[in-house]
Amino acid sequence: MSVSIIVGAQWGDEGKGKIVDMLSEDIDIVARYQGGANAGHTVCIGDKNYVLHLIPSGIFHKHVKCVIGNGVVIDPVALMEEIKMVQSFGVKIDGRLFISHNAHLIMPYHKLLDNIREQGSQKIGTTGRGIGPAYIDKYMRTGIRVVDLLDRKVLREKLTRNIEEKNQILSKVYGKTEIDIEQLINEYQEFDKQIDPFVTDTSAYLNNALRKKKKVLAEGAQGALLDVDHGTYPYVTSSNPTSGGACTGLGIPPTSVKSIIGIVKAYSTRVGNGPFPTEQINETGETLRTIGHEFGATTGRPRRTGWLDMVSLKYSLMVNGINEIALTKLDVLDDFDNINICVAYKKDGKILKSFPTDVQTLESVEPVYRSCNGWKKKISDARKWKQLPKNTMKYVEMIEKLSGVKVSVVSVGARRDQTIVR
Numbered sequence: 114m115s116v117s118i119i120v121g122a123q124w125g126d127e128g129k130g131k132i133v134d135m136l137s138e139d140i141d142i143v144a145r146y147q148g149g150a151n152a153g154h155t156v157c158i159g160d161k162n163y164v165l166h167l168i169p170s171g172i173f174h175k176h177v178k179c180v181i182g183n184g185v186v187i188d189p190v191a192l193m194e195e196i197k198m199v200q201s202f203g204v205k206i207d208g209r210l211f212i213s214h215n216a217h218l219i220m221p222y223h224k225l226l227d228n229i230r231e232q233g234s235q236k237i238g239t240t241g242r243g244i245g246p247a248y249i250d251k252y253m254r255t256g257i258r259v260v261d262l263l264d265r266k267v268l269r270e271k272l273t274r275n276i277e278e279k280n281q282i283l284s285k286v287y288g289k290t291e292i293d294i295e296q297l298i299n300e301y302q303e304f305d306k307q308i309d310p311f312v313t314d315t316s317a318y319l320n321n322a323l324r325k326k327k328k329v330l331a332e333g334a335q336g337a338l339l340d341v342d343h344g345t346y347p348y349v350t351s352s353n354p355t356s357g358g359a360c361t362g363l364g365i366p367p368t369s370v371k372s373i374i375g376i377v378k379a380y381s382t383r384v385g386n387g388p389f390p391t392e393q394i395n396e397t398g399e400t401l402r403t404i405g406h407e408f409g410a411t412t413g414r415p416r417r418t419g420w421l422d423m424v425s426l427k428y429s430l431m432v433n434g435i436n437e438i439a440l441t442k443l444d445v446l447d448d449f450d451n452i453n454i455c456v457a458y459k460k461d462g463k464i465l466k467s468f469p470t471d472v473q474t475l476e477s478v479e480p481v482y483r484s485c486n487g488w489k490k491k492i493s494d495a496r497k498w499k500q501l502p503k504n505t506m507k508y509v510e511m512i513e514k515l516s517g518v519k520v521s522v523v524s525v526g527a528r529r530d531q532t533i534v535r
């Protein structure tokens with residue numbers, strides 16, 4: 114039994130795509146367990162960047178099989194586009210991509226409702242990909258699943274029921290135009306033939322593979338601080354990116370999990386709204402954004418930037434059970450004279466004992482920083498730990514000391530080879 118879970122330890126965009134692709138060399142199956150096309154996972158091969166939203170980041174390794182698990186919400190339009198995109202680069206998908214029959218589908222009305230809600234009084238700053246409304250329907254037990262696409266009669270029945278209800282909401286609550294039922298049914302019926310070859314019972318597939326001692330990498334999307342249960346609610350996504358979500362999102366037992374690898378960016382970013390104690394709305398933040406190319410891989414929005422926050426990170430390591438860290442984007446800090454790490458939060462002059470997940474408290478905390486000396490050298494050519502400048506090593510060791518977790522991988526550039534395994 115050998116499952117390793119890759120989990121974003123902050124607010125997403127930590128470089129999960131890069132690390133999953135890099136680790137896939139030695140892996141049999143990569144399986145996405147939650148989220149949807151709100152994710153944007155970048156894989157950089159040579160001088161080319163590939164952004165994946167639904168297809169697991171192991172797809173560029175021929176020997177790797179890829180699973181989209183039951184916990185993912187699939188937008189068939191986005192999925193088909195993505196399949197075509199990777200195929201256009203010569204990547205073979207047949208016999209390599211497996212889609213759970215139990216995964217829920219994102220419908221055009223989910224995207225509509227997502228965007229309409231964002232114009233209301235509570236602005237989360239969602240990606241507008243219909244994620245929240247699709248998970249609402251899943252838990253409401255009215256959702257449409259992949260398996261329903263394959264039976265035209267069932268699809269018609271379920272879509273009709275859903276659209277009738279959504280049309281009431283769209284027209285009566287929001288004063289919007291109603292959706293044309295026949296047009297949507299026709300459009301979605303076309304997906305059955307396209308999606309059919311990939312659909313399977315992925316839980317059975319994964320459990321069978323695990324019995325045969327295959328190595329599985331469970332790929333999380335988003336990050337722990339965006340988790341609907343453990344993140345900075347309500348400024349979160351609508352699924353469980355934390356490691357616990359991997360078992361429910363794939364239908365594999367917790368006893369199959371061998372390790373949990375937390376992907377940690379060497380500083381912090383956040384897209385969308387919500388508290389961000391170490392945010393730097395100043396020149397430092399601008400520099401991090403420019404050097405780190407911190408613009409959303411899905412929406413292109415500028416990411417908010419700030420210093421590494423050990424308080425939220427320690428909380429994230431705890432709820433995920435992370436036993437090793439892959440530290441990414443260390444090269445982005447090359448030019449700084451001093452680098453700050455937030456080691457505690459203060460509120461009303463007092464040090465807080467734990468990470469507050471209620472936004473009111475989190476918005477009012479004051480970060481307490483420890484300053485580290487910068488290294489003022491280019492590190493993206495380093496391939497071995499010993500090749501790093503002393504102050505870079507000290508920064509990494511400081512993170513290890515403060516977190517109590519080993520940094521086993523250090524990423525010094527976007528490409529596969531720009532990685533140091535310790």
Ligand code: GDP
Binds near residue numbers: 125131442444527
């Ligand atoms: P993900 O959502 O966690 O997969 O991360 P994204 O792909 O959204 O954002 C990470 C960005 O940083 C991408 O553009 C990656 O190509 C890039 N990246 C990943 N690791 C490194 C690194 O170590 N150094 C630099 N400079 N860029 C990196």
Ligand code: IMO
Binds near residue numbers: 153335385
């Ligand atoms: P990856 O997998 C960063 C954020 C959105 C918003 C909140 C809710 O690339 O790390 P949603 O559309 O999910 O309802 O939006 O979550 N968000 C992400 N931020 N990276 C992501 O994915 C994200 N997916 C969603 O910006 O604040």
Ligand code: MG
Binds near residue numbers: 125127153410411
């Ligand atoms: Mg991303």
